[in-house]
Amino acid sequence: MLGNIINQIESYNPNADLDIVVKAYNYAEMAHSNAQTRFSGERYFIHPYNVALILADLHMDVQTICAGLLHDVVEDTGITFDEIKNEFGIEIANMVDGVTKLSKVKYRNKEERQAESLRKMIVAMSKDIRVVIIKLADRLHNIRTLQYMPKEKQ
Structure with a gap:
């Protein structure tokens, strides 16, 4: 699976630092190695892998691809922002943090959720548009696998 991401990157950026991508891939795979699975029955790591492949x-x-691989690590595992920062640097850590913050707020109703989501997207774009692109890739993969969700969640 890693080879698919590497091949895609090499096709448009032959001088890319692939070591950091390999490191992020292995780190995310290890972080999500618990028994957590998606509704499809696949192991959870398939999701961040597909987000990175979309990116x-x-x-x-x-x-950005590294942040896509790591985007659920802080939210879904015991790994902290500081650990991501120490392993991958502030740029990647800030993107992971931005995606996590876009996911966190709970809302009273649909209109409030939509308004707050739009506000957060605008704020994220003003800081780093890549955060929004990662979140959109995240949502795209979730939409592609919607058929596995319970009907009430679809």
């Missing part, structure tokens, strides 16, 4: 298909830089 590579969009010809994003390696930092």
Whole structure:
């Protein structure tokens, strides 16, 4: 699976720092190695892998692809923002943090959720548009696998 991401990156950026992508891939795979699975029955790591593959298909830089691989690590595991920062640097850590913050707020109703989501997207775009692109790739993969969700969640 890693080879698919690497091949895609090499097709548009032959001088890319692939070591950091390999490191992020292995780190995310290890972080999500618990028994957590998706509704499809696949192991959870399939989701961040597919998010990263979408980002590579969009010809994003390696930092964004790494953040895509790591985007659920802080939210879904015991790994902290500081650990991501120490392993991958502040740029990648800030993108992971931005995606996590876009996911966190709970809402009273649909209108409030939509308004707050739009506000957060605008704030994220003003800081780093890549955060929004990662979140959109995240949502795209979730939509592609919607058939596995319970009907009430669809």
